[in-house]
Amino acid sequence: MAEVYQRLAEHLDRLPDGFAPSEDGAEIRLLKRLFTPEEAELAVHLTLDREEVGAIAARASLPEEEAKERLEEMAGKGLIFSAETEGGKVLYQAAPFVIGIYEFQVNRLSDGFLQDLNDYWSTVKERKEPKTINQLRTIPINESIDSRLEVLPYENVYALVEAHDRFAVAPCICRSRAKKLGKGCDAPIDTCLVFGDFADYYVRTGKGRHISKEEAKELLVKADEANLVLNPTNSMLVSAICCCCGCCCGILKSLKYASKPSEAVASSFIVEYDEPKCVGCLKCVERCQMEAVTADVGGVRLDKDRCIGCGLCVSTCPTGALNLVRKPDRGEKLPETFFDTWRAIAKQRDAA
Template sequence: MAAQYVVGIWEFHVNDLDEEFVRLSNEYFPYLVDADAWKASPQLRTIPVSRSLDPGHHSLPYEDAATLVKGHRRYAVAECICRKEHKLVGKGCEKPMEACLVFDTAADYYLRNGLAREIDEAETLKILEEGERAGLVVQPSNSQKAINICLCCGCCCQVLIAMKKHPDPAELFSSAYIVEVDADECVGCEVCIGRCQMEALTMNEGVVSLEQKRCIGCGLCVTTCPTKALNLKRKDIVPEVPRSNTEAAIKLAKARGKLSNAKMAKMALKSKFDRLMAASKR
């Protein structure tokens, strides 16, 4: 199955960017990211940074970044192409550049093609911690067994930039959480407003106010609130997360009209026939 352009082929160009390519790509991106297609089957999902959840809260293993990265065969980290291309044309931010984590077969591909450097589990966890401190949204691939995690900022990430233009961006993201505000505890320090990458928080008469339709449940605002006026709550209805990367790819292809049940059946029959032919030649 062919890779998507974003997330996929675009990221493979991390080492061969130039100003013309970046300029042309940025003209194309607003037309490329289809909000309806993304909503039907998002390639990424948003999970809360670990420290944003109460210690007694029991999240599912694939909803916790630290748990999600443990036990992989291979780890690698690449530069964030979004921050890199923005910086190339004099824009962007100073957030960590090495922020694209890939695992197992994805790490094999990145390392084989010189797109990343190899790291271990301990450094992967350290990069996650640094990303949380820098205010980066944790977005793994939309699978219970993620093969990559993007650490994203709202000023450079092409997905976040595109979705923020939508009138109801929260409905486009696969996220199990949303922020709650305790107005009585808010002291109006505005730290959370600077942390929010989706422009979901504003001040109203000295107290922070949440625009729910913009909140994607990343938890970045929660970790720096000095009075615990903000907390994450689990949604009553949470999105289904595909069990494997293969299941996620099939769901994505079906949602975008690239794969029908008839094509699936044809592929299965051809695969079985090929295996039988291979066995007969041994």
Template sequence: MATEVYHRLREQMDQYSTGFPASESGVELKILEKLYTEEDAEIYLDLSMLLEAPDAFAARTGRSPEAMVEKLEDMAKRGLLFRHTKNGTRRYSAIPFVIGSYEFQLGRMDKELAELTNAYMEEAFLSGMGNNVPPLRTIPVGKSVDITNKVAAYEDAKAIIHAKDKIAVANCICRTQRGLLEKGCDKPKEVCLLFGSHADYYVENKIARYIDQEEACAILDKCEAAGLVNQPANMVNPGGMCNCCGDCCGVLRALNMLPNPGELVHNRYWAVVDPEECTACETCLDRCQMNAIEIGDAAVVDHARCIGCGLCVTTCPVDAIRLEEKPKVLQVPPPASGQELMAITAERRGTSLVPLKMQEK
């Protein structure tokens, strides 16, 4: 049976991002026990999501500065904290489960952890994401949008790439995890892009490699050809960009459980079919990750399910599908920053970004 500190750790992690809800089986506590020692858990409970240097954290919590330099770095190396390095100075913060410690287990994911996280996703985590602000934002494949439409930079994957000075690429944690369970797919794996301090974190932890803008754009082209959905972090200036499949991606799997995923993602576009041009060839069925298309005499798109990725558009052999702007009332611009995203999500979930221990003082 898990000790009390792991229950407190779960409760704290449930405050952040998409949460970390309790399950009936308690499998989430087994995940925490595998990842965190009791000392790790106590330290996490004293941290916040604001970056803090080891000496400042030690002074605030009455711990040894020398010990905290070593301990916080050790936890960051194990994917339990975020590390930000600037001018040789390292600062650390608590992280959510998603996007956070789950993704950061890329270099440590083994079959046992894959089984535990898969069980937890299916029992409790995925079903709870429908009430949240999605941590990722679907944007359309560039070639799927008519060039006469003015596209904001945050809706253009290659524009995001060209705005980044520091880029790294890592394997997809979702396909890595599902592959260990022989439940994965054969889609490309080294396709997750990280930017700025997130790129540094992944490379410092030896789970990614730096690349240039040209290679990053080539990866986007490969992902489009493979039918992967482009999903940067849900903010104007994202720290990362995923390329996802409905078989493995936790976000897409959660959306697929809903009757109206297209309404939740708040994207700008949805697919529209010209029934006069459509030959009902079914090519688009294989490309759609949301089961949003049915074929009769012609393809029909369920707009409640369409997330506007554009994958069906780029392979239609007769150009019968296009992306069309949704009504303005259905369009919701992304938050300006990760901090704003966290604040909006916490408000919607009725949680707080202030650590529970700090609220008690």
């Protein structure tokens, strides 16, 4: 039985951003907590391509009915992704551990799961793989961008919302988890915006609720007011927009630990500081989640290496002393959809 979990761990490790082994096998304990042996056996037959049950059942040598029932249960438990076509067919797809299985556990945060997760993340072996495609990118809210600056469609958060017709909101798992552990901040919890197929999946599997386009936009404004960084999926058509705080969010915390977050982040912008305009109110110090601006004699000190271009400090600076400017063009070509981003990362890891 242990062998199937080992195969599943290796399978997940081949997906975007992987599932690296830990020092003492904590990843196997975590998988045993999430998957039954039968589910683990079926999960290894899913790929990043969306497929009908017949193809998966054939590879797994299972009767179609049995495979269908199991896949539905697994989608409900957030172990795989599923999408319904306009014709009513259900397609199934493997989900990476992050972003995917971890986030999909938002309504299943048992004490045991949190303990296993903590054991895994505190003992996981660090990887030294070169990485050039991030799953998320950081963008400012429109109000932080100078109207004279040309903004590309994937940098315009309201345009990202406008491109969709189905919207849902779910609790942020990072802040929910922190709260359950007696830590965490006071930022709002219901802030994970999901769109299109992702929205349908979240609602169908009881992880979120549908909202209107206007509610989605209002939520972004409230997130900005609550000092949350907007992190959409790194694709032209986004599947989700995470609204992240620097204290609970795993992604921002790992960026914080990077020696130069400005190089590790996917972002088009960086902030510039016009010192003579500063009146020393320190609002920007409170807003910045990356500790890129700190109090200094008569004003603030900006460490550009720590700036991820989120624009939080810009929208509340009363004197216009902080402004976003475009970073040098890195010739980035964004994948069309988030699933294309997953495929591009998987391809890059295969080639590494």
